[in-house]
Amino acid sequence: MKKNVFAAAFAMLLLGGSLAGYAEVGQAAEPKAKVLRMNLSFHLLTVDPGIAEDTTSATISRAIFEGLTRLDKDGKIHAAAAESYTVSADGKTYTFKIRPAKWSNGDPVTAHDFEYAWKRALSPKTASGYAYQLYYIKGAEAYNKGTGTASDVGVKAVDAKTLVVELTNPTPFFTELTAFHTYYPLNKKVVEADKEWASNPKTIVGNGPFQIETWKPKQQLVLTKNQNYWDKQHVKLDKIEFSMIDDGYIELEMFRNGDLDWAGAPFSDVPMDFELASESPALFHTHPIAGTYFYRFNTEQAPFHNAKIRKAFAYALDRQALVEAMTANNLPATGFVPPTMAVSSGGYFTDNDTEAAKKLLQEGMKEAGIAKLPPITITYNTGIAHKVIAEEIRDQWKKKLGVDVKLENKEWRAFLEDVHQGKYQISRMGWLGDFNDPFNFLEMFKDKNGGNNDTGWEHPKYKELLNQSALEQDPEKRKALLAQAEQILMDEMPIMPIYYYAQSWLQNEKVDGVILDGLGMLDFKYIEIKP
Known part of the structure; x- marks a missing residue:
């Protein structure tokens, strides 16, 4: 052919x-x-691990950098750039010993490289979307939000081979976090010599x-x-x-x-x-993963400033038909936290409930004082699957709610910038867990101005429940707190879950x-x- x-x-x-x-x-x-x-x-x-936000950037960063720990062939976390580590009895202080190693340019890798990289990611000037992943460290959140200083952050290179980290609370998954790209080290000399260091192969130095x-x-x-x-x-x-x-x-x-x-x-x-x-068949692979594909609503723009209108659009969706239209192995989602780490035994709402959707839409429009919906636009980034999903959702909403929806396709960088700036009505997004814990999903919408929220939504009780979960040491009680938080998220519906991910690929x-x-x-x- x-x-x-x-x-x-x-x-x-x-x-x-x-x-x-x-x-x-x-x-x-x-x-x-x-x-x-x-x-x-x-x-x-x-490939700057301090500002990387998407899967591609994170995966390539993983290839050229290495954190204190790394997921190994056995599926477990092992020491990597760290040769070993110890944890205090109260679970709040970690001491990492850095193994003898070199950067790709021959410089020695030291504990100072980790302290520098973490504080750089937390600096408000860096504007890292993933800075919040470092908030488990004492003083990190205050520094990132401009109410504290870098010297208050609980990470200190005692010497070239010893890194001491103080946490605000015990964090059972901390060694999983240290394998995440925001925790990678950086060569200070290289980074500060050229602000464009991460775009030129000659100046990209990794470990x-x-x-x-x-x-x-x-x-x-x-x-x-x-x-x-x-x-x-x-x-x-x-x-x-x-x-x-x-x-x-x-x-x-x-x-x-x-x-x-x-x-x-x-x-x-x-x-x-x-x-x-x-x-x-040996070429075809499918792998269920901890991820959720969803649409964001801009809650600061009409008509999606109204929760009932948001829920109407979510309830009207037939997720099973959508998954079948994609010919994929994904699972319909009626919650945000994926099954791999679920805090609830079932979904939070009924999928494909057209009557409930119509009723909610009428009630929401009345509450908002809207006689007619304004033009509705779904924005998505370039990709065959995103296009197929948007077209199916557009057709379902037209059939069930009588709503005309425009589709807007943008190149990834422009799409991401517009979403961060709130220049959208409905936008597609997917979230893959950074570590295998439901908090990693739910914390995204804890703060209105959080790095990856982008919906304009915030809820005081939701924040309170997440804060309580961070202090709760009993696993079942912690799970119950997180389930209450997810219930609020689904009742308010600033996001519309669509399906849980399963990745598919062909491999030689x-x-x-x-x-x-x-x-x-x-x-x-x-x-x-x-x-």
Whole structure:
């Protein structure tokens, strides 16, 4: 087919226009490089772990940086940049010993690199969307909100090899947090020498398994093995080559033609090739993860300043029909916290309840003094799945509520900026857990001005329940507090849950050693290409 030829040719152009691996006549052939070929349709925005917010940026950051801990092959958290750590009897003080290691430029990795990076992420000047992930540390929230100082933050490099961290309260999942990208170290000398350090491969210095060799935005990304990485003997890949194609059909054809070793999640949404999956089931993979796909309502704009109107739109949705329209393995969501960490045994509202939706819409419009709904717009970022979902929801709302809905598609960076600035009515979003605890989902909407809230919604009782849960040591009592909080979130409906994630992708049978955790994050460290 012509489309196949085009896909193969396009891939050749992206990767330099030539095939490697042939030796000249009379010369001994060099060992073939072990290269993993993937595609990034969700474009890489940054590799600065202090400001990274999306899955692509976080995953690439994980490849070139390493935190104090890391999720290992056994699915458990292990010491990584830290050689060891101890915890005080009250669970509030952690002492990490930093292992002998080097940055990719040869500089030693020290405890000072962690203290600098964490305080930089907390600095109001950095404007990190994930700064709140550091709030478990004593004094961190006050510093980030401008009511405290950096010296008040409970992280201190006692010497080059010793990092002491003081927490506000015992935090059972703290070592999971230290594997998260906001907790990665930074080379202060490199960062402060050039404010654009994170956009130039020559100035991107990491302490992880790989380093960036080439980065041409919207064209190509190439990672190479970091020869200064402390555990390089366990890194089997020599290179990871990413093409950057927005078209999921082209990506699929490239996989079929052998030009890619992987197609689909977590870096793109491709139409699943069920013929290929049935012919070679070993190529098709599905993995349920701790994530929820949802729509945000802008609660500071009419008509969605009214909770009943928000609930009307949410109740009218037939989520099962939507999931079936996507031909995916996702589960319809009638709550925000995913089943992997659920605090309630069932959903919080009835799915596909058209009569209740119509009644709520009438009551809400009366309360808001609205005789006719204003034009409604769903904003989503470029992606086949997002488009399919938006079109199905638009059609359902027209049929059930008689509402005309406009669809607005934007490139990811512009979409994210507009959402942060409140320039939307309804916007799509997905949330993948940073650690496997319901608090990580519910805390997003704790504060109106929180880094990832973006709805304009805040509720005093909701905040109180989350604060209580942070102090509660009894697991069942803590779970009950979180369930009450989620009930308020669903009663107020600043967000509309749509489905719980399950990631699907196609993978070459020669690719082995893949670690894709319950949060949907891919780790390249142990991947290898078998003969």
